[in-house]
Amino acid sequence: MLPDLDPVVVHHVVNTLGWRDLRPLQRAAIAPVQGGLDALLLAPTAGGKTEAALFPLLSRMAAHQWTGTSVLYLAPLKALLNNLAPRLEQYAGWLGRRVALWHGDVGASRRRAVLFERPDILLTTPESLEAMLVSANVDHRQFFAGLQAVIVDEVHAFAGDDRGWHLLAVLERLTRVAGRPLQRIGLSATVGNPDHLLTWLQGSGAGSRPAQVVAPEVVHIAGGAPAGEIELDYVGSLTNAAAVIAALHPGEKRLVFCESRQTVEELGQLLRGQGVTTFLSHASLSVDERRRAEQAFGESRDCVIVSTSTLELGIDVGDLDRVIQIDAPATVASFLQRLGRTGRRPGSSRNCLFLTLGGQPLVEAAALLLLWSRGWVEPVTAPPEPRHIVAQQVLALCLQEHRIGAETWIQAWNELPPFEKNARPIVRHLVEHGYLEQDEGMLFIGPTAEERFGRRHFMEMTAVFTGPPEFTVLLGRSELGRIDPSLLTEEVRGERRLLLSGRSWRVTYIDWRRRRCFVEPADDGGRARWTGTGWAYRSHEITRAMREVLLGAEPPVTLTRRAVTRLAREREEKLHLVHPGGTVIVREGSGDLRWWTWAGFRTNATLTATLGEVVDPVERFDGNSIRLREDVTPATWRALTADAATRLCLPEVNDKALDGLKFGAALPKRLAAATLAARLADLEGAAVVLDEPVRFVIV
Incomplete structure (x- = not known):
């Protein structure tokens, strides 16, 4: 019933x-x-x-x-x-x-x-x-x-x-x-x-x-692997990945996820060269191109669609047989979304084949699958201190209401932090710098806001991200998509060729003023490139799981012989960089001294800001390690870091980073920098690392 x-x-x-x-x-x-x-x-x-x-x-x-x-x-x-x-x-x-x-x-x-x-x-x-x-x-x-x-x-x-x-x-x-x-x-x-x-x-x-x-169907897995046919392979190159995809599962519908638009384009071209019916989907393809590809893929059988995360969410691409992942997504949650694209037919099971292109991506994929097998999923947390969104919202409210009360505007968000009385310094800054004008106790849009955001009826005001400038690519009157402008400005010999929608194109004309370029089909030789946006740093938890993998832990999934061999090589090469009892500081060769925290980018950014006395001032850190000054000894280390856990600092933010914070210009510079610093920090992770034993190793 x-x-x-x-x-x-x-x-x-x-x-x-x-x-x-x-x-x-x-x-x-x-x-x-x-x-x-x-x-x-x-x-x-x-x-x-x-x-x-x-x-x-x-x-x-x-x-x-x-x-x-x-x-x-x-x-x-x-x-x-x-x-x-x-x-x-x-x-x-x-x-x-x-x-x-x-x-x-x-x-x-x-x-x-x-x-x-x-x-x-x-x-x-x-x-x-x-x-x-x-x-x-x-x-x-x-x-x-x-x-x-x-x-x-x-x-x-x-x-x-x-x-x-x-x-x-x-x-x-x-x-x-x-x-x-x-x-x-x-x-x-x-x-x-x-x-x-x-x-x-x-x-x-x-x-x-x-x-x-x-959530009646969501079960937390306390131990053992969740349901799913997962295989982890090492193929070494994108060319090899294309050969594997072309050879496996003929007659089936396959969805391949890549971590960048450039990889999507290059893999798409390689698969077509192998005679595979291939479609592409990513954010820089035109709406019509994506729609045609997704519709054709949905109606076909023996074919592949190669995509970034644009097809990770619930868009229906028909009756899917296989998901293939090139390298590893940044989060377990993202992997779960992609895995969930399969197994929808009665009698079928959820499946994913990882094809890793290098040793580091292989370790990353194994670490992600290790966490997945334990039932761990990232908590979803809002980024802290969104002061630039507060500035955007005040300006948008003025557009909505035309005029707002200089003292009553905080009622518009029903006292939801941070859109309440604590936002008053931001509103004062907007008035002082001409983003807002004030008259008889009312606020309204000022000349600075008109100049910065007023184009096309304030269209820029409703988008909270700043995208890099891109050129529109046109075949006649049909839009193919958008490309990074560096492909049009760098010096080339002979014809300038682009790779877009998995095909090569010859550039015939560039309209610099309107940011457009016109193309004609070419046989090969096209290149794809886009400037990355946002931070896709590996988390503290995944990076820690990478250390576990290097120490011998393996996810309960099928590993191919190639993956087993390459993983053994990675463990041998990095044996001196990991220790089950804590972190290690390794001196390699004549002087390079590096602290292998295996703690993630945000944790290491926080540690670097806190330990300025021992960190190298030039080449500093990545997600796995922090470079130290060459003269640091075990004794000076102990002396200079003894109280570090009690004085954790937010990471430093340079002026270039502020350019990526949309509406950051509508904030006092110190508040914009404080917003980015709070988002780059991981104080909890830094405290965990500082509480662990540290060993000095000389190689």
């Missing part, structure tokens, strides 16, 4: 979808969601989370006769929303309700139709939602007057970075626009701290609104 949903919903679940029953998560979510509770719905990828939220919300919508736009469905990717729209339209249509999309790729005529006849459910991103709030063309108070609930899909993808702070702030402003608390429902894959994530999602309502984590 199906649970007590609206009879029309039950009828269509049974007769239209042909379901005999609901999944455990979908059953368990009915009572809290229909009861109006805030909720976090946890399940593996393809676990039916969307239906778990939507079926009871549709039932509630019908029971209480909600009118107008009453439900928002937020997701981190436009492609995910596009993929979900037909399914949600079907479900809403059972009750005579309508669904609409609103994001940057939706044309003006469709937007006007949405405004004219408001849908019951609006699918959008937080950035597009804020664009609606600040737009002169949207009467946001009328449009959101009937809003009752918000679903946040892939909520863990928001919470771990500044998009999460932006999301929370926009939801608080929306609560005031609607004039009522909004039910908040988060959908997530497995995370290490679900209760904390739900509290975070509740924002200012935490502690005052009832809330529940719903």
Whole structure:
């Protein structure tokens, strides 16, 4: 028997979808969601989370006769929303309700139709939602007057970075626009701290609104490997990886994840050279290119799609047989998302083949799988001290309301830290430097904000990230994607050739003013490159697990003979750099002295800032080790580090790093630097390392 949903919903679940029953998560979510509770719905990828939220919300919508736009469905990717729209339209249509999309790729005529006849459910991103709030063309108070609930899909993808702070702030402003608390429902894959994530999602309502984590299918593994056919291989090069992929699993549909856009492009070209039907997906390909690739892949059988993390989230790419991972993702959570793309067919199992290109990536992959086998997943935590998002939100509120009270603006976020009285120094700075103007107790947009962020109706104001400048690549009038400008400025002999969409192109013309280049097909010789954005440092936990692997620990997965041989070589070469009883300081050759902490980049950045007396002032640290001054001896080490745990310092931040902090220019320089320093620090990890014994080794 199906649970007590609206009879029309039950009828269509049974007769239209042909379901005999609901999944455990979908059953368990009915009572809290229909009861109006805030909720976090946890399940593996393809676990039916969307239906778990939507079926009871549709039932509630019908029971209480909600009118107008009453439900928002937020997701981190436009492609995910596009993929979900037909399914949600079907479900809403059972009750005579309508669904609409609103994001940057939706044309003006469709937007006007949405405004004219408001849908019951609006699918959008937080950035597009804020664009609606600040737009002169949207009467946001009328449009959101009937809003009752918000679903946040892939909520863990928001919470771990500044998009999460932006999301929370926009939801608080929306609560005031609607004039009522909004039910908040988060959908997530497995995370290490679900209760904390739900509290975070509740924002200012935490502690005052009832809330529940719903996770009947998520089981914490205390020992032994979770289910999944996992194989770890060492292939040594991308060319070899392409040969392995081409030879394995013919006739099956394979999804290959890479850790950079450049690797995606190079592997795609190599696979096509092997005669493999290959499609590509990454953020610098045009929307049309990605959509064509994903659609063709979904309809094909014997083929491969090579992707960055763009296909990690819940976009449907059809009936997938295999996942292949080049090297290792940065987190266990990311691996779980990718593993969850497989095993959806009855009788099939979840699987992943790791193809590592070097010794270090092999150790990293083994360490990640070791943590996975123990049931460990990273906790999702919001980055600390988002002062630049506070500055952005104050400016956006001024655009939304035109004028805000110089003393009453803090009410807009319902006293949610840090968007409250502690933000007053930031507002003073905005006024003093012309980002805001003040007159008769009111604040409004000033000339500096107009100059920095006012282009295209303040479009830059709604995006919280700064992307590197890229050139658009055009084949005739068709956009192929975007490339790093260095490929157009570096000196080359002969034709300038690019690699994009897995194909080589000859550059025929460069429009420097409009940042465009025109291309024609070429046989080969193309090159791909993009400037990396953001920090993808290995965590303290994964780096510590790497030390365990070098000391002999192995994950309970299948290791190929090549992987076993190369892992043995890595252990032999690094035998003197690891010790089970603590860290080691190694002097190699005539003078190079390095402290092998195996503690991760953020921990080592904190230790480097704290131990300035012993750290080399030029070449300093990476995630595995810290270079020390050549004259450090065991005696001076003990003397200079004895009290280090009591005086931990935040890492230093250079001026160039501040350029990557969008809206950082709207902060006092010291506050912008303090924000980055707090995010680069790992005080807890540093304290753990300083508490461990240290051994001096001479090689």
